[in-house]
Amino acid sequence: MIKRSARDIRRRNRFDALRCVYAAPGPVSRQEIATATGLSFATVANLTAELLDAGVLLEAGQENSGAGRPRATLAVNPQRGALVGVDISETFIHVELFDLSMTTRHELRHPLPERDSKPDEVIEHLVGLVSRLLEAARVPAHQVLGIGVSVPGQVEPEGGVSVFSPYWAWHDVPLRAMLAERLNLPLFLDNPLKAATVAEMWFGAGRGVDDLAVITLRTGVGVGIAVDGHLLRGATNSAGEWGHTCLVLDGRPCRCGSGGCVETYVGAPGIMRTLAETDPGSALLHPDDQAATIEAIARAADDGDEVALAVIAKTGRYLGAAVANLINLVNPQVLVLSDWVAAKLGERLLHVTRxxxxxxxxxxxxxxxxxxxxALPHNPVSLGAATFALEGFLNDHEIFGSVASRRPTPA
Amino acid sequence: MIKRSARDIRRRNRFDALRCVYAAPGPVSRQEIATATGLSFATVANLTAELLDAGVLLEAGQENSGAGRPRATLAVNPQRGALVGVDISETFIHVELFDLSMTTRHELRHPLPERDSKPDEVIEHLVGLVSRLLEAARVPAHQVLGIGVSVPGQVEPEGGVSVFSPYWAWHDVPLRAMLAERLNLPLFLDNPLKAATVAEMWFGAGRGVDDLAVITLRTGVGVGIAVDGHLLRGATNSAGEWGHTCLVLDGRPCRCGSGGCVETYVGAPGIMRTLAETDPGSALLHPDDQAATIEAIARAADDGDEVALAVIAKTGRYLGAAVANLINLVNPQVLVLSDWVAAKLGERLLHVTRxxxxxxxxxxxxxxxxxxxxALPHNPVSLGAATFALEGFLNDHEIFGSVASRRPTPA
Structure with missing residues (x-):
């Protein structure tokens, strides 16, 4: 059973307070943090003292509170260090460097061939990209607080293992151990469903939301579910495999071995199949390029192309039914359609889905x-991967130890 | 955002400690509670002192701990009061009286006609049943600590309202207000999915399990999900409507207005439809009696009847695919098939489903x-409904106030 210790609660409150600082358009006072989080002023004073000590926050000025003396305002200190977010997708690797205010400093993208990629090849690309990223941004490796890596499929975060990636048929690949030899950085591994959800929880539509679901639409498809600020992970961190829930019993065969899975209809390859079924010789179809095909469908739909509109309508019909399943089962307050397929098909897909x-x-x-x-800028998965590294840094007991909690509360 | 106060944690720990006492085959020591819950001995001493003060626990004797002085052992005090659990189902009302050790003292059952029941009729039956129940058990009303009521469909527990019951087309029925005039008892309202799950969390397969799902198979169908000891309720307490997730796009029409829902294949009426499709003139079919039909299928299957075996195989095929959806989406550690349809079809249905x-x-x-x-005896929904009343009693601030927490820890 999960232990609920005083340390867990303090860490949770630290996250809440810091999320509030990130959410604000400018520097915020301790009073504003207390109001926004529901924490007592004394608790907020204690938490912010700890974050100031650690250099995560800085005093950004003062605001006039009307009556009484001016209040000090706080902001995240972008100079405290950098974070790297890596999105290893089925068709590309994207690496992005953030300062601690989570502003993008640099990003690089490398296509992967649409065939089986081997772990060694992927790691070779990844190490090269991270090295070029730091060089281009002129950030020395020792300033990087951590690197978050998202890989598709089932992941075991504590061991840093890719348990199963159906697209490439990876089984039990010890990514952390393989990367540790090449990158001397604290490494946090998870999958795109979890990464996109954590990005929304910290910086997007999930802030302050108790019941959140974030759908990732890319080559693979899935959902991240967060309840009361906690990611639902399940017994083996594979909760959220909505892409592999059956929508059409005995339907399209799926790479997971089952059939009729949601992913076979609304993932990029599924949409390509719908296009091929709708118009077998369609010029919109780029058989070896998922991104180009989805982009072509989106542009053609803007021009009123009937095939493109039919494909979006059919995709929305499947997606709408599958989204209704989530609404009925999870009853979320906010449900986000995320990732590049959703971004490219945009409002048109959202409308029919709704x-x-x-x-x-x-x-x-x-x-x-x-x-x-x-509504997050850039790639939500890279941002989320970097956010796992941010959370890892904030969990560092050497920096945020139990001593700070015994500090007397400032008057 | 949900506030995490010291009071919430204390209540949570109180539940954990008491669940541990219920789980034990006999009286337990404070040390055993501390070991089983992971709470400190000082915390357990504090919690049990509070529960002894409130009369919920009693000193049951002493055990010899090998070395050192004997340890006092504790048990639930059955005399502290009684709880009533009510299961209003589509086809029957079941009321059950428990003492505080959750031993059944008496139970009554009343069939409901398989047609639209009106709220007034149901309440009339319910009030009569509860009155006869207390009389038969010779328990005066003032000894009843609370009554828990389960009604099918969407429920708003705080207001005590049946928001929507698809089977009867009830909309926004203020059950608590209607019952308050007739039963002067603290009343706790929820639905069978939540009730069956809470019963497993306290007394069944969910004890100590972090990721639990409990499937309710009766006229209606659904799931209760509990994560880290908390029921997943969603934004409007309608999480768990797995019975109304689509398994067969454009499949059987459902009373919810959609089609292809899991419930239309694995709820009792859905199984009856499968039977009628398999053997149109089947003698196993009792068109107006769900329980008799499912019972007849179970008995005939035991005798090797091919139609009955085919119906169970077809039902298991739908149920297995729908269960796989839950496994992929929720990744539970324990998944229970509960309620009377699962009980009647038993191991045979479990086997094909698996x-x-x-x-x-x-x-x-x-x-x-x-x-x-x-594996719970009796009706898990009535037990769960009574458990909501137990939880309500344990949340009573007048009995379990904040004063007790400041009590000095016994040496």
Missing amino acids: EVAADHALAQAFRAVDLRLC | EVAADHALAQAFRAVDLRLC
Whole structure:
């Protein structure tokens, strides 16, 4: 059973306080943090003292509170260090460097061939990209607080192992151990579903939301679920494999070995199959390039192309029914359509998805949900991967130890 | 955002300590509670002092701990009061009286006609049943600590409102207000999915399990999900409507207004439809009696009847695929098939469900789950409803106030 210790609560409160600072458009006072988080002023004073000591926050000025003496305001200290977020996808690797205010300093992208990639090849690309990234941004490695890596499929974060990646048929690949020899950085491993969700929890539509679901639409498909600020991981960190839930019994065969899975209809390869079925010789289809095909569908739909519009309508019909399943099962307050397929097909896909979901979902649960597109800039998965590294840094007992909690509360 | 106060943690620890006492085959020592819950001995001493003060626990004797002085052992005090659990189902009302050790003192059952029941009629039956129940058990009303009521469909527990019950087309029925005029008892309202799950968390397969899912198979179908000892409720307490997730796009029409829902295949009426499709004139079919039909299928299967075996195989095929969806999405450690349809079809249904789920689920998540039948005696929904009343009593601030927490820890 999970132990609920005083340390867990303090860490949780530290996250909440810091999320509040990130969320604010400018520097914030301790009073504002207390109001936004529901924590007592004494607790906030204690937490911010700890974060100031660690150099994560800095005093950014003072604000006039109307009556009484001016209040000190706080901001994240971008100079405290850098974080690297890595999105290893089925078709590309994306690396992004952030300062501690989570502003992008530099990013690089490398395509992967649309065939089986081997772990060694991927690691070779990754190490080269990270090295070029730091060089281009002129950030020495010792300033990097941590690196977060997202890989598709089932992941075992503590051991740093890719347990199963269906697209490449990877089994039990010890990525952390393999990378430790090449990158001397604290490394945090998880998958794109979890990464996209953590990005929304810290910096997007999930801030302050108790019941959140974030759908990732890319080559693979899945959902991240967060309840009361905690990611739902399940018994073996494989919760969220909504892409491999059956929507059409005996439907399209899936790379997971089952059939009729959501992913076979709304993942990029699934949408390509729908396009090929709708118009077998379509010029929109780039058989070896998922991104180019989805992009072509989006552009053609803007021009009123009937095939493109039909493909989006069919995709939305599947997606809407599958989204209704999530609404009925999870009853989220906010449900985000995230990642590059959702970004490219945008409002057009959202519109039909919402209409179909309304027909399939229970009325009360549908009324309760705010279904929307991801509004984060850049790649939510790289941002989320870097956020895992940020969380790892904030969990560092040497920096945020139990001593600080015994500090007397400032008057 | 949910506030995490010291009071919440203390209540949570109180539940954990008491669950441990219920779980034990006999009286337990404070040391045993501390070991089982992971709480410190000082915390356990504090919690048990509070529960002894409130009369919930009593000193049951002493055990010889080998070395040192004998340890006092504790047990639940059955005399502290009684709890009533009510299961309003689509086809019956079941009321059960428990003492505080959760031993059944008496129970009554009343069939409901398989047609639209009106709230007034149901309440009339319910009030009569509760009155007869207390009379038969010779328990005066003032000894009843609370009554828990389960009604099918979406429920708003705080207001005590049945928001939507698809089977009867109830909308926004203020059950608590209607019952308050007739029963002068603290009343706790929820639905069978939540009740069956809470029963497993306190008294069954969910004890000490961090990732639990409990499937309710009756007229309606759904799942209760509990993470780290907390029920997943969602934004409007309608999480768990797995019965209304789509398994067969454009499949059987559902009373919820959608189609292809899990419930239309594995709920009692869905199984009756499968039977009618398999053998249109089957003697096993009792068109107006769900329980008699499912019972007849179970008995005929025991005798090797091919139609009955085919119906169970087809039902298991749907159920297995739908269970795999839950395994992939929620990744539970324990998944219980509960309620009367699961109880009647038993091991035979479990076996085929497990085989089909193994084909559909991701291997890692399937290996992680313990899929089993409910082992609770009697009706898990009535027990769970009474458990909501127990939790309500344990949350009573007048009895379990903040003063007790400041009590000095016994040496």
